[in-house]
Amino acid sequence: MLAFLRKQKYLIDYTLASLLRRKGKNVGLLTVYTLIVFMLASVMLFAHGLRHEAGLVLQSTPEIIVQRMQAGRHAMIPAEYLQRIGRMRGVTKKEGRLWGYYYDSAVKANYTVMTGGQTDAVLSEIAIGSGIARVRGLAIGDYLTLRSQSGDAFSFKITAVLDTESELVSADLLLMAPGAFRHVFGTEEGLYTDLVLSVRNPREVSKVAEKLAKLLPDTRLITREEILRTYDAVFSWRQGVVFILLVGAVLAFVIFAWDKASGLSAEERREIGVLKAIGWETADIMRMKFWEGAIISLTAFLIGYVAAYVHVFFASASLFEPVLKGWSVLYPRFRLTPSVDGLQAATLFFFSVLPYIVATIVPIWRTSITDPDAVMR
Amino acid sequence: MTLNPAIMALVMVSIVVCAMLLLASGFAVRVLRYWDIGSGSERQLGLERQTYLISTLLIWAFSFELMSLLLFIYNAESMSGQFVGAMCATGVLNVNAWGWPTLFVKVAVFFVAAVWLTLNYLDNQGYDYPLIRHKYFLLLAIAPLVVAEFVLQLLYFGDMDVAVITSCCGTLFSSQAEGMAAEVSALPPKPMMALFSLVGVMVSTCGIRVVLRRRGTRLFAWLASATFVIGLMSVVSFIALYIYEHPHHHCPFCILKSGHGYVGYALYVPLFIATASALSLGTVSSLGKSSSLTLAVDRLLLRLGWLAVAGFTLFYLAAAWAVGTSNLTMGDVWW
Numbered sequence: 001m002l003a004f005l006r007k008q009k010y011l012i013d014y015t016l017a018s019l020l021r022r023k024g025k026n027v028g029l030l031t032v033y034t035l036i037v038f039m040l041a042s043v044m045l046f047a048h049g050l051r052h053e054a055g056l057v058l059q060s061t062p063e064i065i066v067q068r069m070q071a072g073r074h075a076m077i078p079a080e081y082l083q084r085i086g087r088m089r090g091v092t093k094k095e096g097r098l099w100g101y102y103y104d105s106a107v108k109a110n111y112t113v114m115t116g117g118q119t120d121a122v123l124s125e126i127a128i129g130s131g132i133a134r135v136r137g138l139a140i141g142d143y144l145t146l147r148s149q150s151g152d153a154f155s156f157k158i159t160a161v162l163d164t165e166s167e168l169v170s171a172d173l174l175l176m177a178p179g180a181f182r183h184v185f186g187t188e189e190g191l192y193t194d195l196v197l198s199v200r201n202p203r204e205v206s207k208v209a210e211k212l213a214k215l216l217p218d219t220r221l222i223t224r225e226e227i228l229r230t231y232d233a234v235f236s237w238r239q240g241v242v243f244i245l246l247v248g249a250v251l252a253f254v255i256f257a258w259d260k261a262s263g264l265s266a267e268e269r270r271e272i273g274v275l276k277a278i279g280w281e282t283a284d285i286m287r288m289k290f291w292e293g294a295i296i297s298l299t300a301f302l303i304g305y306v307a308a309y310v311h312v313f314f315a316s317a318s319l320f321e322p323v324l325k326g327w328s329v330l331y332p333r334f335r336l337t338p339s340v341d342g343l344q345a346a347t348l349f350f351f352s353v354l355p356y357i358v359a360t361i362v363p364i365w366r367t368s369i370t371d372p373d374a375v376m377r
Numbered sequence: 378m379t380l381n382p383a384i385m386a387l388v389m390v391s392i393v394v395c396a397m398l399l400l401a402s403g404f405a406v407r408v409l410r411y412w413d414i415g416s417g418s419e420r421q422l423g424l425e426r427q428t429y430l431i432s433t434l435l436i437w438a439f440s441f442e443l444m445s446l447l448l449f450i451y452n453a454e455s456m457s458g459q460f461v462g463a464m465c466a467t468g469v470l471n472v473n474a475w476g477w478p479t480l481f482v483k484v485a486v487f488f489v490a491a492v493w494l495t496l497n498y499l500d501n502q503g504y505d506y507p508l509i510r511h512k513y514f515l516l517l518a519i520a521p522l523v524v525a526e527f528v529l530q531l532l533y534f535g536d537m538d539v540a541v542i543t544s545c546c547g548t549l550f551s552s553q554a555e556g557m558a559a560e561v562s563a564l565p566p567k568p569m570m571a572l573f574s575l576v577g578v579m580v581s582t583c584g585i586r587v588v589l590r591r592r593g594t595r596l597f598a599w600l601a602s603a604t605f606v607i608g609l610m611s612v613v614s615f616i617a618l619y620i621y622e623h624p625h626h627h628c629p630f631c632i633l634k635s636g637h638g639y640v641g642y643a644l645y646v647p648l649f650i651a652t653a654s655a656l657s658l659g660t661v662s663s664l665g666k667s668s669s670l671t672l673a674v675d676r677l678l679l680r681l682g683w684l685a686v687a688g689f690t691l692f693y694l695a696a697a698w699a700v701g702t703s704n705l706t707m708g709d710v711w712w
Binding site for chain 1: 380382386389393430433437441444447451452454460461501
């Protein structure tokens with residue numbers, strides 16, 4: 001065992017020296033290789049980070065959302081629906097929500113308006129998301145004026161700016177008292193935007209939803225699991241689309257690697273001839289070439305992956321942002337929580353290292369069966 | 378569905394491995410027809426040179442195959458969020474009729490690939506290519522398996538329908554359901570435990586005999602296969618229950634999750650390694666000994682024997698540990 005390891009060590013030693021002797025060629029290969037890994041890894045880490053984030057955000061949302069449908073469109077739901085639902089086994093909490101969108105023509109952006117929940121909140125006070133604060137240049141103590149349904153202007157005193165930690169969901173958020181909401185949007189007392197239900201046992205969610213569907217036939221039920229499933233599918237689908245686009249780049253890389261591996265210079269050919277003449281066997285040459293590939297692959301993979309990590313989690317993936325997350329005036333500035341998983345790394349390996357290995361097997365073999373006398377003559 | 382990157386990677390690997398194997402099969406046919414070590418003809422020299430290429434190709438192909446088995450299971454695990462009713466890999470494999478067959482064929486390919494790699498390693502030790510015919514004959518048997526895997530996997534991924542409500546480990550591995558998984562789960566734990574212990578004792582005794590006396594290698598290979606099957610059945614039948622500390626949860630995949638301390642790896646990795654070594658050992662010993670290999674065969678058999686014995690021991694220790702440290706007591710229920 002020790003002898004085997006020692007032999008590999010000498011081979012690696014030799015390979016490293018020989019790689020350094022042809023710096024130009026190998027640095028070129030390494031750069032292209034690293035770029036390929038970098039691009040693929042960026043897409044992957046970013047999509048995975050978004051999925052992760054979506055999961056975290058949705059963790060604390062209610063299990064079931066009940067929306068009333070009228071002529072196929074979402075309509076306000078009367079509060080008496082809460083009574084119609086009554087006491088239902090498994091449901092721990094049920095309440096009506098008020099929310100909507102407010103278009104601010106000054107900055108050409110939509111705000112999401114929600115009510116804070118507590119009924120005793122002061123009517124003229126409001127909390128705003130950090131995105132709005134940034135765009136409108138507002139701070140705590142300033143006033144924000146909104147035009148109501150009837151054309152009257154309402155001024156709200158800003159009492160809080162929602163922290164940047166939750167910016168992904170709160171960038172465009174306005175939180176106001178329910179009374180103020182009804183004034184601004186002209187929503188009648190006794191109407192809600194939708195109802196939310198909390199169900200403690202996840203296995204009971206579908207049963208509760210089934211009962212609700214029978215009880216309230218004019219409603220649409222959205223379960224949290226469905227939302228999560230959709231996010232999961234959408235993000236991996238988007239990631240797949242970007243990957244398909246990058247296949248061209250990977251193919252180009254395969255051709256490049258094949259070409260680099262088969263186009264040996266006269267000097268390299270002579271080197272192999274000399275090695276064979278001093279007693280190296282075909283298998284030894286192949287082993288040496290294997291280590292060469294392994295060293296280049298490992299270096300490219302590590303550098304590319306680390307660069308992608310920095311790009312995604314510290315530079316907010318500026319290169320792919322628009323494709324993967326969409327864009328708008330009030331877009332949240334956010335940093336993804338770094339998360340890496342084995343499946344992603346393995347997939348990445350198959351997309352970058354595998355093509356390289358496959359592309360170089362035949363050229364390496366061609367090189368190693370060279371007859372010493374043929375090249376040295 | 379096929380636009381999922383992990384699925385694209387798996388299909389790509391499958392295509393590459395298939396292409397490599399088909400290329401190698403063409404070569405295998407030529408070797409079986411024309412190989413003549415005594416000849417100095419151009420064709421023979423060409424064949425000898427190409428063996429290097431083909432065996433490198435195959436070493437890579439089988440390494441990719443092993444990684445793709447792991448990726449396949451991880452992927453099934455991670456896709457469980459996208460199907461109604463799926464909570465772990467079981468549910469995703471159950472989405473259509475092709476999931477389980479794909480997994481089984483992948484496992485089968487893993488074992489024959491391990492045997493082939495052992496033969497290849499041994500063949501490279503002798504100067505006169507002593508095992509070349511056996512090696513390429515076996516390869517011709519592996520090729521259809523790999524093609525079948527490719528087709529099954531393609532059917533599996535192509536047929537995935539998000540609208541299907543799949544049944545997961547809770548219903549599949551319950552004694553009330555029907556089908557193979559249910560039958561395995563419904564196996565009475567008491568005889569199963571006895572059988573599990575019995576094959577454990579048999580396989581370790583036989584393994585030690587193989588290592589010390591170099592006898593009973595073929596029996597050992599058969600026993601190891603039996604241990605593999607019974608071991609997996611025991612995991613479903615009773616070991617998993619102790620790990621989950623739940624009398625009705627039989628899932629063989631959830632034990633790979635962090636919530637259960639990744640104990641599944643401690644069970645499966647040694648079991649797979651041990652079975653693969655024992656199968657290789659059986660195959661190597663049943664081949665006629667060639668003069669150029671006597672020493673190498675002896676050394677290899679010893680190593681494989683120890684590896685198999687150590688693997689099975691670790692597997693049984695892990696199982697015993699899982700059962701022993703569990704808070705679940707089934708004493709009054711089962712006997």
